[in-house]
Amino acid sequence: MAYKISDDCISCGACEVECPNQAISEGETIYVINPDKCTECVGAHESSKCAEICPVDACAPDPDHKESPEQLLAKYKRLHPG
Numbered sequence: 001m002a003y004k005i006s007d008d009c010i011s012c013g014a015c016e017v018e019c020p021n022q023a024i025s026e027g028e029t030i031y032v033i034n035p036d037k038c039t040e041c042v043g044a045h046e047s048s049k050c051a052e053i054c055p056v057d058a059c060a061p062d063p064d065h066k067e068s069p070e071q072l073l074a075k076y077k078r079l080h081p082g
Contacts, residue, residue, distance in 0.1 A: 002035035003050055004062035014053045020044035021079050030058075035065040042069055043076030 002023075005015070009030035016024045016031060021044075023037035033050070040048045040061075050059040067075070 002038035002065035006058045009058040015050035018049035039072040039076040042072035
């Protein structure tokens with residue numbers, strides 16, 4: 001499942017540079033994650049970097065975008081062909 005950023009976000013930007021899929025961008029008031037690009041870092045890292053780096057624990061799994069590890073890996077491979 002993709003991750004999402006809660007209203008607890010302090011807009012520090014730490015998560016944006018850690019995302020291997022460029023799924024995180026600055027929103028109107030907080031950073032946001034594009035679920036079509038988020039793979040929970042499957043294919044790039046062993047764990048979700050945004051959740052690890054966030055100083056206020058604002059990054060969490062999004063229950064509205066459930067995907068299996070296989071689906072996440074397939075998405076990663078589509079985003080990073082070759």
